[in-house]
Amino acid sequence: MRIKNQQDFWSGIMFVLIGVGFALGATKYSMGTAARMGPGYFPFWLGTCLAILGAFVSLGATSKKAEETTVEKFDFPIVFILLGSVVLCGLLMNYLGVYISVFLLVFLSSFASHV
The missing domain is CATH 1.10.287 (Helix Hairpins)
Structure with a gap:
């Protein structure tokens, strides 16, 4: 196999x-x-x-018809950006409100696609 x-x-x-x-x-x-x-x-x-x-x-994934792929290396900066933006959103929710906190979450999470 x-x-x-x-x-x-x-x-x-x-x-x-x-x-x-x-x-x-x-x-x-x-x-x-x-x-x-x-x-x-x-x-x-x-x-x-x-x-x-x-x-x-x-x-x-073990069949003869499966296409050959490999697992790429784990990209830690992307994980840190996403986790950091979620934690920051949770911390700022009481102070800035839902709309601004979620906007910052989406804005900061978008930087993960450019790393």
Whole structure:
């Protein structure tokens, strides 16, 4: 089994892990039945579906028809710009209001595309 499309493979693995996490977390709530759903019913099946779809994506990345791609290096400046603009928006929300804070969020986040 050779991984031809690394982006699809690793994103599928991420979906499987998130789906399994949600399904396991939902088991702490009562499940109920399909007719009388409990609070854990929907998150359990949503996590299960996400895990199954992630498995299909990962398996599709190993097929002969998959296009060959590699995962590029992680770009830390973009992450810092985006996280910084979100944190700044949260800090300035009480002082400047919603409109100006969200405008600054969008304006500062736009610099991430130019890095």
